[in-house]
Amino acid sequence: MTTTIPAISLDLKDLPKTMRAAIFTGGGKPLEIRDWPVPEPGPGEILVKVVACGLCHSDLHYLDHGVPTFKQPPLVLGHEVSGHVVRVGAGVDPKRLGTAVLLAPETTCGACILCRTGRENVCSDQKMLGNNIDGGFADYVVTTSRDAFPVPDGLPLVEMSVVSDALTTAFNAVVRRAQIQPGEVVAIVGCGGLGLSLVQVASMVGARVLAVDIDPKKLELALQFGASAAIDGRGDDAPKRIRKEAGGGGVEVAIEAIGRPETQETAVASLRTGARAIFLGSSAKPMTLQSGRVMYRELSVIGTLGSRPIDFPVVMDLVKRGKLDAAALVTHRHTLDQVNEGFDELRKGVGIRHVAVIAAE
Numbered sequence: 001m002t003t004t005i006p007a008i009s010l011d012l013k014d015l016p017k018t019m020r021a022a023i024f025t026g027g028g029k030p031l032e033i034r035d036w037p038v039p040e041p042g043p044g045e046i047l048v049k050v051v052a053c054g055l056c057h058s059d060l061h062y063l064d065h066g067v068p069t070f071k072q073p074p075l076v077l078g079h080e081v082s083g084h085v086v087r088v089g090a091g092v093d094p095k096r097l098g099t100a101v102l103l104a105p106e107t108t109c110g111a112c113i114l115c116r117t118g119r120e121n122v123c124s125d126q127k128m129l130g131n132n133i134d135g136g137f138a139d140y141v142v143t144t145s146r147d148a149f150p151v152p153d154g155l156p157l158v159e160m161s162v163v164s165d166a167l168t169t170a171f172n173a174v175v176r177r178a179q180i181q182p183g184e185v186v187a188i189v190g191c192g193g194l195g196l197s198l199v200q201v202a203s204m205v206g207a208r209v210l211a212v213d214i215d216p217k218k219l220e221l222a223l224q225f226g227a228s229a230a231i232d233g234r235g236d237d238a239p240k241r242i243r244k245e246a247g248g249g250g251v252e253v254a255i256e257a258i259g260r261p262e263t264q265e266t267a268v269a270s271l272r273t274g275a276r277a278i279f280l281g282s283s284a285k286p287m288t289l290q291s292g293r294v295m296y297r298e299l300s301v302i303g304t305l306g307s308r309p310i311d312f313p314v315v316m317d318l319v320k321r322g323k324l325d326a327a328a329l330v331t332h333r334h335t336l337d338q339v340n341e342g343f344d345e346l347r348k349g350v351g352i353r354h355v356a357v358i359a360a361e
């Protein structure tokens, strides 16, 4: 016999049955703002009243580039979420009610070999908000309790939504995967929102950062975020310019943050002997990689995906202590009703990070 354990909420009578949400109905169509049922947290889950949800280039893959979502539309989009816990499912500590949380973009299973060895970011059963399950462009969202992290006092929730993906992803790439050391020379290839986060984190750990992009405005921003040099990424001779600026035969680390075969090849061609290339950008197209060069020069080619849950509190603490600047990344704020206009601006490359502010802090 199974018994149903009821969820506990902050104040049951205050929770509505329906909410406003931005619904993805299929590629090539704008999000529809409509009424949607407020979801119910199951065992181990929490219901979060959303304060902010970041607009991400990943969302544009579904909206514009024909990438299918794992859940068939209609689907609530959005995976960079901060808010307050308003209901807890069975088995979740009721003390979480009312607390401010930052959500990881993916839920984890907690049971697979990767979860159990601390690599939840590549969990074999992870579910991404706004992709496999309904996301955060809504008044409320459900996620697993273990994948929601307490936000320290004094950190604005709107700024935390850029921590949930951009800054934590950059932290995982720079600190965990590339293991960049103070004084190392690092090329960041692609200085969009994620690239600028990489510039910040690599500068924070003491690297000499060379920013590479084709857009002079982005290069200017990279210098403001701590890059030591800005390099024009246009043309076949970009790797030559990077190696010249690096000295010593090339960079010790190159991180590619675009996801194009040409720029991935630029990253590898910029390396000195013994160096490592980090692939953060994703491409379905193959690139050319000369294995003899990898072998004779002992190059390392390393992938990086998202970040480990254990690093969310670390990155929030770095923001709190002023080591990383989340506020400067949030250049545009939109209401839920304006989310399509926000995506239009993101498509045009306006600003750095755009955030939908759905409720007051």
Ligand SMILES: [Zn+2]
Pocket (backbone or CB within 6 Å): 055, 056, 057, 058, 079, 080, 165, 166
């Ligand atoms: Zn994102």
Ligand SMILES: [Zn+2]
Pocket (backbone or CB within 6 Å): 108, 109, 110, 111, 112, 113, 114, 115, 116, 120, 123, 124, 125, 126
């Ligand atoms: Zn797992």
